[in-house]
Amino acid sequence: MTRTVLIIEDNPGIGELVRMQVTDLGMQAILIDRGDSGLERFRQDGVDLVILDLMLPGMDGLAVCREIRSSPGYVPVLMLTAKSTELDRVLGLEMGADDYLTKPFSVAELAARIKALFRRVDALSAREETEAEAGLLEVDGLRIDPVRRRVFVDEREVDLTAREFDLLWHFARHRGRVFSRAQLLDSVWGYNHEGYEHTVNTHINRLRNKIEADPAEPRYVQTVWGVGYRFMD
Template structure:
């Protein structure tokens, strides 16, 4: 089946350029020219990836991304930004974006980033199919429902973002294994985010605040001083 990509970009020339070059990869595209229209389109129809500009009329890209993630829409999102500061990029990642690209960008890099996102989706789907018996991970009173992407503690649902879930699941599949920040960043966010290890720290802190009875004495998400983090060392 041909993959579908939603392009949310208010500049007609840039949107058309992206569409033409994605269609050359045999991808289907839909182009929305304001944030609200893009948000509604992503709600209504299923896409394999979303290319989302930050500066948009109607609704800014960061808000679109944040709202979709709050609604459990985990479609991979590539943010486009004219802003070059590290803080702007980090904000994009922390509201749930999977990747970012700074304008002006090369067509080849755009194509490479989209292909990488689509490969990641395909790998995740194949992993789920091949490991269909691994539906639940249980650690004392904590349950991770992999298929439904839900986390429960004492049978109460814990709301987490897409990246928080991915980070927790990656560590929980290998309890007791110690990971450096760089390893977690590369595994969950991808190699292109080298240098943003503090993004891992902020996600770890948010997970603790949601999972732990006392975040100052964590039981599940543990720090290994001078190295990194591990999950639940029983």
């Protein structure tokens, strides 16, 4: 099945360059030059990857990325940015981008990043099929359904983003095991950019706020000081 790539880029030259590269990879490319219009197209479904500029008219790339990550299911996001400061890259990753490219970039590097993201998607799909066979996981009032990707705490359903669910499921499948931030980036995000471990902290704080009765005294996702995090043993 042909993959569909949504390109949201307002620079005509860069947009056309990306569109041509996506087409050369044998994928269908949809090019839109506004953030709000791009988000509307994304919500029509049928998109397998979003290549997203940071600075866009109508709605900026960070806002678009945040809306994509709050939607059901998981679609990888490759963020393009003309800015090269660490803060911009971190903001993109914390909003849920899977990877980023700083302009100017080479066509070869763009192709490599696209292929890498789809390898991660394929690996994730295979892993989810295996995990689904295990059925429900229940522990101390927490119930996780990996097939429907639903989470309940004391019979109350909790609305998690795709990344929050992946993080919780990873912890729950390895109860008692301690993971460093770098290990979590590798296992859950699929990359490990040095210096971005605080992205893990942000997601764990959001996850705790949703599943813990008292996020300051977490029952499920516990901190191991100086090392990382673990799920209750």
